[in-house]
Amino acid sequence: xxxxxxxxxxxxxxxxxxxxxxxxxxxxxxxxxxxxxxxxxxxxxxxxxxxxxxxxxxxxxxxxxxxxxxxxxxxxxxxxxxxxxxxxxxxxxxxx
Numbered sequence: 001x002x003x004x005x006x007x008x009x010x011x012x013x014x015x016x017x018x019x020x021x022x023x024x025x026x027x028x029x030x031x032x033x034x035x036x037x038x039x040x041x042x043x044x045x046x047x048x049x050x051x052x053x054x055x056x057x058x059x060x061x062x063x064x065x066x067x068x069x070x071x072x073x074x075x076x077x078x079x080x081x082x083x084x085x086x087x088x089x090x091x092x093x094x095x096x
Contacts, residue, residue, distance in 0.1 A: 014066055022059025029055025 033051025041047050 015063075018059070018063035018066055021062055022056065025055040025059040025062075026052055027055070029053070029058075 029051035030048060031051075033048035036047040036051070037043055037045065
């Protein structure tokens with residue numbers, strides 16, 4: 001029997017993916033800034049700093065979304081076990 005996942009483990013996994021995603025985006029922004037600096041802006045440093053800032057902002061935004069989105073069960077994960085004939089439709093009842 002597999003142990004159930006704790007909420008701390010899920011949060012740690014999400015945070016680890018956020019950190020990895022942010023590092024990748026910062027690296028991509030830095031690489032793009034270096035290329036723009038070398039070929040278009042006569043070796044100025046501001047395109048590199050701008051690229052790092054954009055990468056950090058994108059990583060932080062993605063991390064904020066991942067941490068704030070509620071846990072949602074996707075439709076392909078739902079399994080129907082059988083019919084429920086004894087369930088009443090509560091929307092048709094009128095409260096007294």
